[in-house]
Amino acid sequence: MVGAASAPAIVVKGLTKTFGKVEALRGVDLEVERGVVFGLLGPNGAGKSTLVRILTTLQQPTSGSATVVGIDVVRDAARLRRSIGVAGQQVAVDDQLTGLENLEVVGRFHHLSKEESKKRARSLIERFDLEDAANRRANTYSGGMRRRLDVAASLVGDPEVLFLDEPTTGLDPRSRLSVWVAIEELARGGTTVLLTTQYLEEADRLASRIAVVDHGLVIAQGTATELKERVGGSVLVVQLSDHGRLEDARVVLSRYGTNPKVDSSTQEVSVPMSAGAGAIAEVVRALDTGGITLSNLTFHQPSLDDVFFALTGHASEVAAAEATGKSKK
Amino acid sequence: MTSSTTAPSLTTPSLMTRFRWGVSDTFVMVGRNLLRYVRLPENIVNVTVSPIMFLLLFTYVLGGAIRTSTPDYITFVLPGILVQTLLFGGFGTALGLAQDVQSGLFDRYRSLPMSRSAVIVGRLVADLLSNIFVAVLMIGIGMLIGFRFGGSFLESIGSPAIGILFALPAAAIFAAVGLTVRSVEAVNVIGFTLIFPITFVSSAFVPVESMPSWLQPVAEANPFSLAVNASRSLALGEDPGSSLGGVLIWVVVLSAIGVPLAVRAYSRRS
Known part of the structure; x- marks a missing residue:
């Protein structure tokens, strides 16, 4: 082949x-x-x-x-x-070579002719918006x-x-x-x-x-x-003013997304929401009806950590390390 | 080399094409390295300041106390310091390669369809050219303070040429070290602890006969002494005798070890 x-x-x-x-x-x-x-x-x-x-x-x-x-x-x-x-x-x-020279050398190592290397270098410099710096050394x-x-x-x-x-x-x-x-x-x-x-x-x-x-x-x-979709799209985080209602809030949020996370240290409950921002009003109403008062509410796009949590059930190493660092402080 | 493990296929270039590419790659690499020399003149200053200082200190401070067979000490010591300086050039080779490893440039080169040995040979050739420059400069300064060639024009050319030739395989061995340890600092440590004993336990600065008897055989067997002796004889216009052949054998043997070692250290895919 x-x-x-x-x-x-x-x-x-x-x-x-x-x-x-x-x-x-x-x-x-x-x-x-x-x-x-x-x-x-x-x-x-x-x-x-x-x-x-x-x-x-x-x-x-x-x-x-x-x-x-x-x-x-x-x-x-x-x-x-x-x-x-x-x-x-x-x-x-190559810091001591200009932008153009850097590309020309690589062209020569691809066994293009001198002229071809120059032509190619110039067109790439243009394409990557480096014309002004083409003849300046890369260390600048x-x-x-x-x-x-x-x-x-x-x-x-x-x-x-x-x-x-x-x-x-x-x-x-x-x-x-x-x-x-x-x-x-x-x-x-x-x-x-x-x-x-x-x-x-x-x-x-x-x-x-x-x-x-x-x-x-x-x-x-x-x-x-x-x-x-596997993560559940965006993530809604609600922070409660009353520590005792965390479990109740989790139950409410589980109606809007799978596997809500409870963080008792920050009194936060977070849930991935596939329904999008439109469902926020509904969630707030549901919590209000249940007599659960909020001190804060955020809605954010899923991050790599959210993907990891949803896929593996554990935070990524980096996030985990950061979390331990925080709790130690 | 990886190319030897390449399975033959329709698009594998002929041996001739590969050879032509290898030569072209080497030329481009030499040009790239020379550009760096010209644009970082402090590199040249670095490699020339200390040998010139050596030359002056040895001639004016120590020279008076050292009895030699030559008419004056400068005639004796210049070939020694010159060959030592050229050997030190290998240091620059290793440093340059370690820098290229650290800067990530070698990862780029190793991902390109270019010749593996061109990277090493291109470096060695560029450093050889810089060594020629250093040799001319040192002989010039030596002449200002009383050094004179005693032989024919050819012998006068041959004297530094022996040193330049001898430095080449040493640079290759340094290159292998630089590519293996991959750090500028480590190259410095290894280089200094190796080069000083090798160049001082030799005929470069004092006649071997003035050393304690147990040290004399070591100094005489030192290949560096051979190179200095050959270079010195040619400078004086004397018959270098067997030292010339000895140097050439060392150059061939050390090259046969150093160059493949360096290319292998560069190509290694751990």
């Missing part, structure tokens, strides 16, 4: 990876169709980067197999490198510009599949938006993108399919809408 055009962009079967005693991947199965932006959602340390590093030939799996555009990532690594582009978690930009760039240059470099070889490992981690909101816009343009152009992220919002905005990764396993897969 020679990278058949019909082959899915990525096929992963029973992939495991252990580092000493640490099991980073514990049997991942995944299939990504061509032409989609696929989001790999999970907390820090879930195994996302390890998976990306294996798929981009930077690391070898302990067991299992993986192909990208039909090419085996282990046996045919050298050939696969001609078909993929990678922007790793760490921005890989802002975080967002460096990230855009990094993503641009991953596109020099015109890859069939693009891997972006946490492309917006550590960026300020404005830079994040500019990277999002760039990825959205790629998606419209039909490039297959595998994107890892810790933010549900990001996966929701960019990815048409999402796999949720936890402790080295894919624990759920689907479209953003499907996943949100």
